[in-house]
Amino acid sequence: MTDETTGPGHTPADPPPPAPDSADATASAKGPRGAGSAADGSAGPATDLPDWEKRFRAPRIGLPEWAEYAPDRSLFVSNATGTFELYAWDRATGGQRQATDRPHGTTDGTLSPDGEWIWWFSDTDGDEFGVWMRQPFAGGADEPAAPGLSPSYPGGLAIGRDGTAVIGRSTDEDGSTVHVVRPGEPPVEIYRHRESAGVGDLSHDGSLIAVEHTEHGDAMHSAIRIVRPDGSTVAELDDTQGGTEELGLSVMGFAPVDGDSRLLVGHQRRGRWEPMIWDPLTGVETALEIDLPGDVGADWYPDGSGLLIDHEYQARSELWRYDLGTPGTADDARTGGPALARVETPSGTVSGATARPDGTVEFLWSSAAQPPEVRSTSGTVVLDPPGMKSPESVPVTDAWVDGPGGRIHALVQQPPGNGPFPTVFDIHGGPTWHDSDAFASSPAAWVDHGFAVVRVNYRGSTGYGRAWTDALKHRVGLIELEDIAAVREWAVSSGLADPDRLVLAGGSWGGYLTLLGLGTQPDAWAVGLAAVPVADYVTAYNDEMEALKAMDRTLLGGTPEEVPERFEASSPLTYVDAVRAPVYISAGVNDPRCPIQQVENYVQRLEDRGHPHEVYRYDAGHGSLVVEERIKQVRLELDFARRHVKPKD
Structure with missing residues (x-):
């Protein structure tokens, strides 16, 4: 599916923002506020443009999803x-057609298992609040996919082979709900709770539904409940x-085999994300012998005989096959030989992968240079x-x-010549995300203009173990900035960065850290560039979507009324009068x-102080899927x- 990423660290109740500035053109996210501020890439014939614009304009394609029974x-x-936008592709004929066409773009979509329908999420002007629509694969009019359901933020979607759909939703009034929608029948609510929750998956025979929930009140750590279509546990x-x-825990998917109730589950029991198999009908949990460092995700091969392993370690990723032997056996006995075999991919980052029915694997790959x-x-x-x-970078x-909290990993790109360079600290969003050795047009644009670029995987980032990701609780923002400060000192002392020409920049959570850093480290930065930031934490909490309220309560340990001192300490507005560097802010209305x-x-x-700043407001949500808009923002x-x-010089 292109509407949700069900890998390690994902919260299904948190609807995905526009695609980050990375290799993956799908809309997915692993954190409360997403990995970036805008989409990257576009088509365009103007070959006389500078390379940095060509990287945005060059046509991009995301990893194709295929229909389970019509591959x-x-x-x-x-x-x-x-x-x-979304495109339908008939591999048998080679025919392609554009399925959606909206001014603000569309990235959230999936196919029904029989391949007859394209489901896509329709919001208004990028606000992520809307309804599911559908249209015939071969083309035709759009129609409501679930008549009777009012607009909401999406909270996961699973479609059965008989046309039954399980739809997760969230609203400020209702909290999180899950509905079962059968063809020709009104939606039936089977789950409701104030805390964040969402649909994980629907079993192959349609008899079991996996719901990820945070009823315990910790929005960073989900539990899994298996229910029947009538809602019974x-x-x-x-x-x-x-x-x-x-x-x-995270839902990775039910086994794609008739009569097989096993669920692939991501867990953190050994201090990192890794998969196991759980049969909710018998209670049997099967550990998997995957001796790889770093985070490990997984998905099923179409016949259930093995798992496609996604291994992330030190900002790079690779693929493996884990052999389960005879499909559908309770003990997963193998027929002999090693369980784990490498699926060859180049060095860099695999942003998504899928195993095809013929046993081949398709994957979206890039590196910072390619x-x-x-x-x-x-x-x-x-x-x-x-x-x-x-163009390459x-x-x-x-x-x-x-x-102060352990070894910090940073990724560095620099222009030709010798330092010290003017340097951009390009801070990733999330915060539960990480920068990787993947192609990204924004850092490449800075390098083209003579800047070095440093990207820091601070505490709170994924990919370095559970303790690293969970470390930022209660001192939100301040912990990340301690790590950024340590890397800044290294960059200056190593001769890479000119201490008088340091730019702090980022989008979403990175924009938040930019404004907070300008106020708490005022002597360190020459310029601040904040895209779609948190700027006033208390007002942001009161106005944001309900799922993010739950995440902020987890991060800060309560509401603004319950822990006002923590919200004050972590809010950029608290330190605005200390800011010395000129500030640029862009925000979607x-x-x-x-x-x-x-x-x-x-x-x-800032205006009351007469402090130098510029603000750019644009008609979209949390970033833009329109390439000309993204180019304008970077310019x-x-x-x-x-x-x-x-x-x-």
């Missing part, structure tokens, strides 16, 4: 028109009970978009810096994650920084 029918995301798997630390491609283990490029090709190098009023409150304080950021920080 020749696929759905993918592309920016071929200059806006990210079958089983519960909850690692948040009985220990000194709460552990999270633009993304959808490849196959058969040795072919699955889809090669027509038109202009994206420079590779990343790794920096490991001792910090329809943003449900970092709402516009809290940005306006911060801007008003404004470049121009602002170059006016205040001269690049290396």
Whole structure:
């Protein structure tokens, strides 16, 4: 599915924002406010443009999803028109057609198992609040996919082979709900709770539904409940009970085999994300012998005989096959030989992968230097978009810096020549996300303009173990900035960065850290560039979507009324009068994650001081899926920084 990422660290109740500035053109996220502020890539014939614009305009294609019972029918995301939209692809005939066409773009969609229908989520102007629509795969009019359900934020979707759909929703009034929608019948609510929850998966025979929930009140660590379609409980798997630390679980999918009730589950019992198999009908849990460092995700091969393993370690990823032997056996006995075999992929980052019925694996791959491609283990490029090709960029190098909470991993790109360079600290969003060795047009644009770029996987980032991800609780923002400060000191002392020409920049949570850093580290930064930021934490909490309220209560330990001192200590507005660097802010007026009023409150304080700043407001939500808009935003950021920080001659 292109509407949800059900891998480690994902919260299904948290609807995905527009695609981050990375190789993956699908809309997915692993954190409360997403991994970035906008989509990356677009089509465009102007070959005389500078390379940085070509990287945005070059056509991109996301990893194609295929229908379970019609594997020749696929759905993918592309920016071929200059806006990210959904495309239907008939592999048998080679025919492709654009399925959606909206001013603000569309990325949330999936196919029904029989391949007859394309489901897509329809919101208003990027506000992420809307309803599911559907249209015939071959083309035709859109129609409501679940008549009777009012608009909401999406909370997961699963479609059965008989057409039954399980739809997760959330609203400020109702909290989280799950509905079963059968063809021709009104929706039936089977779950409701004030805390965040969402649909994990529907079993192959349609008899079991997996719901991820946080009824215990910790939005960072989900439990799993298995229910029947009538809502009755079958089983519960909850690692948040009985220990000194709460552990999270994630639904990775039911076995794709008739009569097989096993569920693939991600867990953190050994301090990292890794898969196990749980049968909710028998209660049997099967550990998997996967001796790999770092986080491990998994998905089923179509015949249930093995698992496609996604291994993330030190900002890179690779694929493996884990052999389960005879499909559907209770003990997963293998027929002999090693359980784990490498699926060959180049060094870099695999942003998504899927095993096809013929045993081949298709995957979306890129590196910081090489633009993304959808490849196959058969040795072919699955889809090669027509038109202009994206220019390459420079590779990343790794920096490991001792910090107050342990070794910090940073990724560095630099222009030709010798330092010290003017340097952009490009801070990722999430916070439960991480920068990786993947192609991203924004850092490449800074390098083209003579800046070095440093990206820090601070405490709170995924990919370095559960303790690293969970470390930022209660001192939110301040902990991340301690790690950024340690890397900044390394960058200056190593001769890479000019201490008088340092730019702090980021989108979403990265934008929040930018504004907080400008106020708490005022002497360190020459310029600040904040996109779709949290600027006034209390107002942001009061105005944001309900799922993010739950996440903020988890991060800060309560509401603004319950822990006012923590909200004050973590809010950029608290320190606005200490800011010395010129500030550039961009914000979407329809943003449900970092709402516009809290940005306006911060801007008003800058104006009251007469502090140098510029604000760009645009008609979209948490970023934009329109490439011309994204290029405009990057151009404004470049121009602002170059006016205040001269690049290396």
